[in-house]
Amino acid sequence: MDSLAKTPCGPDTALAEESAEELYDSAPCGYISTLPDGTLVRVNQTFLKWMGYSREELLGGKRFQELLTGGGRIFHETHCVPLLQMQGAVNELSFDLVRKDGQRVPVLLNTVQKKDASGKTLFHRTTLFDITDRRNYERELVLARKRAEEATRAKADFLSMMSHEIRTPMNAIIGLSNLLGQATLPPLYQEYARILQSSSENLLVLLNSILDFNKMEAGKLMLEERRFDLRQLLHGLCSTLSVKAEEKKLSIRVEFDPEVPNALLGDPVKLGQVLTNLLGNAIKFTEQGAVTLAVRRLHGDAEGVFLGFKVSDTGMGIPQDQLTQIFEAFTQASYDITWKHGGSGLGLAICQKLLALHGSKMRVESVPGEGSSFAFDVRLKIASGAVALDAPAEDLQDTQTLQGLKVLVAEDTAVNVFVLSQFLRRWGVDFDVVENGRRAVEQVQARPYDLVLMDLQMPQMDGCEATRLLRRLPGERGRHLPIIALTASALLGTDAQVADAGFTDVIGKPFMPRELFAKLALHGSRLGAAPRARSGEAPPCQERGASEAAGGGPRFDLEKFKSLAEGDRSAEIELNTLAIGTFEKQKQDLRKALEAGNVEAFDFHTHQLKMPLALMKPRVLLKALDQGRKLIEMPGSQASRLRDVIRTIHEELDAIVDALKEDVREKAGVPVHRVGPCTSMWD
Incomplete structure (x- = not known):
């Protein structure tokens, strides 16, 4: 019994018998010790197995540097050794070791100095990890990335080539369908032409969306920076989309914060693309009610301003569980939407990517059966100086x-x-x-x-x-x-x-x-591409104004302007009276600015007229103002051309004033007296 009690047995005894030397030799990583000059003095069995050397071959005076590649030896002497002397240790350095048979073993090296009490370096202790698998994985990742980039380029080239092949016949289809729509046809054929035109335009929108998405994926879409008038941009967008809205008996409302600056610097094309898509979607998915575009100033400084945009509708709405899906490419909220309304599901994905270029992101709120609202914020720079009046x-x-x-x-x-x-x-x-x-x-x-x-x-x-x-x-x-x-x-x-x-x-x-x-x-x-005056004919501006008055269509339209009074007869009389006084004064101010060649004054007075003229759409007057602006910027302009422009501006403003006076007479039954201007109403 006593002898049995003294016999070692059990797992604790076996563990105690395993020496530190055995752990050192059989570790999964390589352990080596070297003198300060790199001479190997100790190695473990794992390192010997990696390198194919015997212990005697390595410990017989071979230096660690001799086991490195040529480039590795240079890096070891110029970087590793100085860094080790300064820091006392180096970590995570990558080297390729050369085996006895010439094969390479990629390793990750960690070295620490061992010193005596006086601070003298005794030896270096180094741990090495075999990173062959990691190196292969990295190589596979590089190859996979290269293949992915090549596939992306191939896809982009294919889309570009196919778009060219598709666009060439589409140019004829769209052009001829527009010409057919303007021709006199029987009712049935008019409907055929309308369907053909609508379908071809939808196909063009789809093609452009795919190409835009392709450019964004390739990182080739960049923001531009140029001067633009936000009010004018929104006016153009709403005018373009009003036809589709009127077909569904929907109204488009614009709520514009008066604190938003007129002149801004940014990319109006891409901003307009986002708003057009949101407004177009709102009209598409709304059967009754209204679509509202709200723009407000959030905050800003002297150089830039943060603007909040929000497009709301009273349409079908989107279920809460589908809100996160609608921004994915080629995805719509449901199959029923695709079947009923059409579309590629690319619009919102493109909008999100365009907003990402601005450092912004789309937000959406929706209640099924009540409507949806899409909002985003962007920062735009404020442009200095006045903005010349441009006609849509x-x-x-x-x-x-x-x-x-x-x-x-x-x-x-x-x-x-x-x-x-x-x-x-x-x-x-x-x-x-x-x-x-x-x-x-x-x-x-x-x-x-x-x-x-x-x-x-x-x-x-x-x-x-x-x-x-x-x-x-x-x-x-x-x-x-x-x-x-x-x-x-x-x-x-x-x-x-x-x-x-x-x-x-x-x-x-x-x-x-x-x-x-x-x-x-x-x-x-x-x-100066306006019609050239032939011998014996009137000058360009005068000739154009006369032809418009004679039979070239309405020179202006007062209906949108008068709609500001919202049907209130008294308010409409007051509005017209104020406009008459304003136009009478601005007529003389514009003449003085043109004769003096004062660009700043001309820009100021055209800016005062911007809102009423945008509503009245006086085509001839807008062209004359534009031509006048160019003449006073052009050194050595002919005085006769300048007089012709002034004459046309006066004639067109007089015509508008006469029409406003006649409208006041009809509504009030009294003659109109000249009143003082109220230019602040147009700011």
Whole structure:
């Protein structure tokens, strides 16, 4: 019994028998000890197994540096040793060890100095971890990332190429459907044309959404910074969407905080894209009631302002459990919505990405059956100085605006030439057509043009090369000639290519007629593209004003302006009377500013008229104001042209005043007396 009691047994005894040396030798990591010069003095069995050496081979005077690659030895001497001397330890340094058979073992090294009582270094103790698996994993990650990037590029190239192929026939479909819609057709065929036009425009919206999303995924979409008037931007958006709203008998309301500055710096195109999408969705999903756009100033300073935007509707609403899904790409709240209303489910995803560029994010609140509201905040810089009055492009679309404009069309596709020709003839544009860039350069040298429409892809010489040659022509004409690129391409580098070539602007194919019209009106007028007076005819402004009055359509519309009184007869009389006094005074103030060449005064007085003119839409007057602004900025302007502009401004303001007086007479039954102005009502 005593002998049995003395016999070691059990797990505690076995554990005690395992020595520290055995733990050192069989550890899963490598342990080595070296002298300060790197000579190996101790290694464990794990390290020997990794390297394929015997203990005697390594401890016979071999230095640790000799086991490193060439680059590793340099790094060890220049970085590891100095760092070890300064800090007393180094951690997580990566090296490749060279085995006896020449193979490499990637390791992660940790070294600490061991010193005596006097501070002298005795040896270095190093722990090494085999990171072969980690290195392979990292290599696989790099390869996977490379394959993903290649796949993304391939997808982007495919989408860009396909968009070009789709846009070319769509240019003809949209152009001809618009022409059919303007033709006299039997009722049934009018309905066919309307469906064709609506469907083709929806297809274009879908194509543009996919391409926008593609650009965002590729990181190629950047914010621009340019001056714009927020009130004018919102006016244009609401005017464009009012047609769809009126079809559903919906009203669009705008609640605009008066503390919001007029002149801002930002990207109006991308901001407008977000608001257009939200307003379009609100109209689409609302059957009765109203859609409201609210803009308010949150806070700001002298340089910038935070604005809060909110679009609310009284539509079908969104269930709470689906609110998080609607911002995902190609996703809508339910299948029923896709079936009934259509759409790709990309709109809100694009909005969210556009807002991310602004450092913002969309918020949504919704109650099923009661409506939804989408809100976001953005910071915009405040622009200094006054903003010149610009008329919305859609307000300038009359048959006289482009009359006599001389345009060169460089386009090699017969269908595209046919579509362009139909619209240009309808607008009274004098145009020539060439089939390649080389002929375009020759034609510009042979005949003066106000503007060039240049296709990018043409035989013999493409549009970019032709534009570069035109910009290098001697004299001022080639440098300042407006050249608009026509492109069906959506390649991610196209924008930079167009900008480098020297194009003035770009129109994507397929284009909407109003977009083409607006670009021609905007850039054609910069070089005096208004109709040229022929021998014995009236000057341009006078001639245009007369033709409008004779039969070119209404010169202005008072209905929206009078709607400010909300049907109150007394309020309408007071509103008209105040406007009469304002217009009478501003007529003289504008004349004085033009005659004196005072740009600041002219901008101030046009700003005073901005709100009533935006509601009245006096096309001829807006064009005259725009031409007057350009004349006083142009050194050496002809006095006769300036007098013609002043005469047109006076005639158009007199016509508006006469109409307002007549309206007051009808409602009050008394003559109208001249009153003092109240310019503050337009601020």
